[in-house]
Amino acid sequence: MFQRRLGYCFTVSQRLGRALTHRSYTAEAAEDTGDYETLEFLGDAVLGLILGTYLYERYPHCNEGQLSQMRSRLVSEISLAGLARQIDLGDFLLLGRGEESSGGRQKDSLLAAALEAVLAALYLDAGLQRAQEAFLSCFAEAIKRRLASPQGQDYKGLLQQKGLGAFGCVPTYQTVREEGPPHQKTFHVRLSLTPEYDCIGIGPSKKAAGQDAAEQLLRLLRQHDI
CATH class of the missing domain: 3.30.160.20 (Double Stranded RNA Binding Domain)
Known part of the structure; x- marks a missing residue:
């Protein structure tokens, strides 16, 4: 179901499974299958490259400072959490009981991190070009709206x-x-x-x-x- 929303079918399903696993879940599981924290690190870099390329090509007349300013709005925690909610990412996360009971599926920080992890898993599974295509296919319109009305305020x-x-x-x-x-x-x-x-x-x-x-x-x- 989630892969359908993402528009990509993983060749190695374990990559997606890890990207959707919070450390609270692995702490309670009998077997440590890994969580998304290191994938989040990689996903942050992949996201920066994808958005940097997108902005460079879409706004060729902007200077470095202006492009950096736009990118910073797009990679904020609030912005990424909004994208994650667009594909109902929180519904597919594996959380520990404590995190589940405290509303973890709706936490901005958790959703933003998980989205970066999913992007990293996609990058590892299919390469940068396919990751870029899938990401922009899902979120290009949301990105345009975000740039047109920062944070909706x-x-x-x-x-x-x-x-x-x-x-x-x-x-x-x-x-x-x-x-x-x-x-x-x-x-x-x-x-x-x-x-x-x-x-x-x-x-x-x-x-x-x-x-x-x-x-x-x-x-x-x-x-x-x-």
Whole structure:
């Protein structure tokens, strides 16, 4: 069932079994068949390469910093857990009794780690190209939505409230650059709150770029305890 959702049938089923096994399960099992922790390590690297390639090819006009910023949004724990839920990954995990009773199947940290482990198992079973094809076949649309609306939160609205409360003013947004062909544009939006606080956001639409800029500035304000 899970392989059908993933769109790939493993030639070595033990690889997938290990990728779906949490250490709490092996701790209680009579025989140690291994868990997904080392696969998670490998999966993190495979995921970085797949997403790096995807972003490099989709946004050729973006610089290194901009691409890194987009990738960091995609590999966050919340983002990966959301992808895992899309294919009901939690339903197929092998968990120990304690982890099961504490709601482990819905924990973001556990789901994100398991997704990376599954990707590593797929890579070991079929190679990078097939792993990339399967991953993007499952998640390309979700990735596009994530880039268009980071974490699904209204960062512009949150920043407006913060600006009024802390500085007595609201942020302004200005589109400073558009790049790429009409069907695949990248927008750069400058956000200004005060002379000391401004930044530029990027995204596949003006709205997404504005959200990205607002997210950046909110993070900066938090760092400054504002």
